[in-house]
Every structure is written in C-alpha cells, then in structure tokens.
Amino acid sequence: MSRAADRLRLVMGHVDRSPSSITCEQTSAQAFTSNQPQRLRYSYDTGLLSPQQRLFYEENGFILVRNLVSDGDIERFRKEFERICRQEVKVPGLVVMRDVAIAKSEFVQDQKAVSKLQDFQEDPELFRYCSLPEILKYVECFTGPNIMAMHTMLINKPPDAGKKTSRHPLHQDLHYFPFRPTDRIVCAWTAMEKVTRQNGCLVVLPGTHKSTLQEHDYPEWEGGVNKMYHGVRNYDPDHPRVYVEMEKGDTVFFHPLLIHGSGMNQTKGFRKAISCHYASSDCYYIDVKGTTQENIENEVSQIAEKKYGMGDVSFMDTWAIRGRLVQGERISM
Numbered sequence: 663m664s665r666a667a668d669r670l671r672l673v674m675g676h677v678d679r680s681p682s683s684i685t686c687e688q689t690s691a692q693a694f695t696s697n698q699p700q701r702l703r704y705s706y707d708t709g710l711l712s713p714q715q716r717l718f719y720e721e722n723g724f725i726l727v728r729n730l731v732s733d734g735d736i737e738r739f740r741k742e743f744e745r746i747c748r749q750e751v752k753v754p755g756l757v758v759m760r761d762v763a764i765a766k767s768e769f770v771q772d773q774k775a776v777s778k779l780q781d782f783q784e785d786p787e788l789f790r791y792c793s794l795p796e797i798l799k800y801v802e803c804f805t806g807p808n809i810m811a812m813h814t815m816l817i818n819k820p821p822d823a824g825k826k827t828s829r830h831p832l833h834q835d836l837h838y839f840p841f842r843p844t845d846r847i848v849c850a851w852t853a854m855e856k857v858t859r860q861n862g863c864l865v866v867l868p869g870t871h872k873s874t875l876q877e878h879d880y881p882e883w884e885g886g887v888n889k890m891y892h893g894v895r896n897y898d899p900d901h902p903r904v905y906v907e908m909e910k911g912d913t914v915f916f917h918p919l920l921i922h923g924s925g926m927n928q929t930k931g932f933r934k935a936i937s938c939h940y941a942s943s944d945c946y947y948i949d950v951k952g953t954t955q956e957n958i959e960n961e962v963s964q965i966a967e968k969k970y971g972m973g974d975v976s977f978m979d980t981w982a983i984r985g986r987l988v989q990g991e992r993i994s995m
C-alpha cells in the first residue's frame with residue numbers, strides 16, 4: 663500500500679466497499695501518484711492545506727480534519743443547547759425544529775423532541791463556533807479572506823421513532839442558497855460526539871461536487887419526511903458512498919454541490935453536530951425564478967412571512983438578514 667493511500671485512510675471515514683463500485687480511496691490515490699501539475703479550482707493556497715489535502719478536496723469535494731474543535735468548546739455548545747431547550751434563553755430568529763414523527767404525534771413535547779436548532783446567529787455562545795479561528799483558517803482556503811457566516815445549525819438527530827424519519831435524504835446544500843459563485847461556499851460540520859453509521863453519520867457521494875445542481879423534491883418515504891428535507895430526485899444508486907465516521911471535535915469541510923445525507927439513528931442517543939455554511943462576502947445573490955430552486959424559494963418565503971410577520975419577504979432577504987460577517991470586510995452579501 664502506498665503512503666498516499668495510507669494517508670487517505672487516515673483522513674477518510676469508513677469507505678463502503680460494495681464490489682460493484684470504485685471506492686473513492688482508489689480514485690484519489692491515483693490523483694496522488696500523478697506527476698502532472700494540476701490547476702486547482704476549488705481551494706486557495708494559504709499555506710495551511712497540504713497539496714494532498716487540496717487534491718483530496720479537488721477530487722472528492724470534502725476534507726476531514728481530525729480533532730479540530732476542543733472538548734471545552736463542545737461542552738459549552740452542549741450546555742447552551744440544553745439551556746435553549748429548557749427555554750432559559752430566548753434567541754431572536756432561532757428556529758427550533760422537532761422531528762415530524764414527534765411533531766405530528768400525541769406525545770408530550772419535552773426538550774428531547776428537539777431535532778435541530780437553526781439560525782442561532784443571535785446566540786453569542788453558539789455563534790462562537792462560527793468565529794473559531796481554527797475553523798476560519800480552513801474556511802478561508804475555500805472562500806478567500808472575506809467571510810460571511812450564512813447559515814447556522816445545531817443538529818440533535820433523535821433516535822429513530824420507528825418510521826425512519828430521522829434520516830436526512832441525499833441532497834446538495836446549494837439547493838437552498840440563492841448566492842454564487844458556488845466554489846466560494848463551504849460548510850463546516852463538527853461532530854459533538856462520536857458519530858458512526860449506527861447513529862447516522864454523514865454519508866457523502868465523493869466527487870459529486872463536480873456535477874451541477876440537481877432537481878430536488880420531497881422523497882417518497884412512507885413514514886413521512888421532515889419539512890424542507892428535500893432530496894436529489896435522481897441520483898445514481900451505484901455511486902460509491904463514504905460513511906464519514908468521526909470522533910468528537912473532528913470537522914468535515916464540504917462543497918455545496920457534494921451530494922450528502924445521513925442515515926437513520928439506530929441508537930438511543932441523540933447524535934449531535936454543529937455546523938455553519940460560509941460564503942465569501944463578495945458573493946452575489948441570484949434570482950432563482952424559473953430554476954430548479956423555485957420550489958424551495960416558495961417554501962422558505964411562506965415560512966419567512968409567518969416568522970417575521972410581514973408579507974413579501976424575498977428569498978434573497980431571508981439570507982441577507984441572517985448572514986453575519988466573521989472575517990474581513992462585508993462586500994456584496
């Protein structure tokens with residue numbers, strides 16, 4: 663086994679080895695051993711990423727950085743999450759989401775029912791995550807120096823209630839974003855505890871960041887689907903899958919066209935992760951009317967009109983309101 667392949671094994675999670683598929687390990691190992699100089703379109707050289715890491719992102723659309731966020735910081739995010747669940751703090755703009763199986767059942771809704779917090783940009787304790795220097799120095803490799811935190815989430819993936827609603831269908835995050843250019847957007851996703859295939863780790867289809875934005879819609883799942891959990895309509899079921907198993911503090915950075923999702927949580931614990939989507943502050947907004955993104959625009963606008971209590975909130979506005987500068991200068995976002 664070559665040293666490049668060994669290194670790959672270190673940075674990768676578990677690789678699905680179904681016999682019919684070429685694993686991403688093999689394709690990337692080829693890229694490593696190639697002596698051809700390659701032009702890299704997906705990242706900048708800031709002196710941080712090794713050539714191997716840059717090539718890995720180029721080929722696969724993600725990189726995994728082990729042990730990036732400290733236990734102390736993760737403990738603080740967990741405490742704040744619990745305070746929010748106990749309603750000891752009220753955070754403007756925060757969306758508290760419950761799993762559809764619980765939201766639509768007769769069960770008493772206690773704090774355990776919270777499956778996701780979204781838009782925590784007004785909570786200084788959770789928003790610290792988005793400004794951590796150890797995160798931003800990686801983000802800068804993809805966005806450049808002027809950085810906006812556009813979308814924040816703390817995911818508390820619940821034990822599956824028996825209807826497989828804890829799954830997150832395979833999707834591309836760009837479906838939700840009316841801004842470009844695509845390659846100047848990146849997601850940081852940090853495991854707040856060990857994440858495995860058992861508790862529903864991220865699953866990615868490596869290399870799909872090189873494709874285009876696909877049509878998304880609700881998957882036809884018998885047990886129900888969570889609000890706004892759109893999935894890619896047609897994806898290749900034979901495409902190799904990587905199950906990104908991670909330890910607490912490990913962080914994956916991934917491209918907004920990378921097809922990813924997460925399987926159901928088959929454990930009794932709530933699988934926690936914290937994430938932020940960043941974009942270069944010199945990105946620009948686009949009009950998604952007449953594109954495949956029109957369906958999500960319509961859904962978001964309806965919810966936003968209720969949430970902000972005013973009519974006619976544009977899709978673009980919902981993003982401009984939530985975005986926060988975390989490094990450099992705010993330019994066109």
Ligand SMILES: CC(C)CC(=O)SCCNC(=O)CCNC(=O)[C@H](O)C(C)(C)COP(=O)(O)OP(=O)(O)OC[C@H]1O[C@@H](n2cnc3c(N)ncnc32)[C@H](O)[C@@H]1OP(=O)(O)O
Nearest residue numbers: 757758759760761762765766835838887888889890891965
């Ligand atoms: C890149 C990134 C952006 C990708 C993603 O994040 S994909 C996921 C995106 N998810 C979101 O944006 C979160 C959307 N969720 C929300 O806005 C909220 O949680 C809502 C679904 C509107 C519920 O708000 P809430 O204030 O809790 O309202 P209520 O409890 O009064 O419920 C209102 C009606 O909604 C239903 N509901 C609540 N939670 C869910 C759910 N998880 N899935 C499907 N339906 C749901 C609830 O049963 C109720 O329905 P009706 O009784 O009106 O029929």
Ligand SMILES: Nc1ncnc2c1ncn2[C@@H]1O[C@H](COP(=O)(O)OP(=O)(O)OP(=O)(O)O)[C@@H](O)[C@H]1O
Nearest residue numbers: 829830831832859865881893894922923924925926
């Ligand atoms: N028909 C589908 N449409 C869209 N996404 C799907 C579909 N079926 C599965 N997925 C998604 O694909 C990803 C991985 O699927 P996978 O089959 O590995 O997970 P699972 O069925 O929940 O668990 P496992 O197969 O590991 O027991 C998950 O994000 C899942 O939600």
Ligand SMILES: O=C(O)CCC(=O)C(=O)O
Nearest residue numbers: 817819830835923924935
């Ligand atoms: O944590 C997960 O299950 C994945 C969430 C995700 O991909 C998203 O909300 O866009």
Ligand SMILES: [Fe+2]
Nearest residue numbers: 833834835922
């Ligand atoms: Fe996603």
Ligand SMILES: [Mg+2]
Nearest residue numbers: 826829925926
């Ligand atoms: Mg399955």
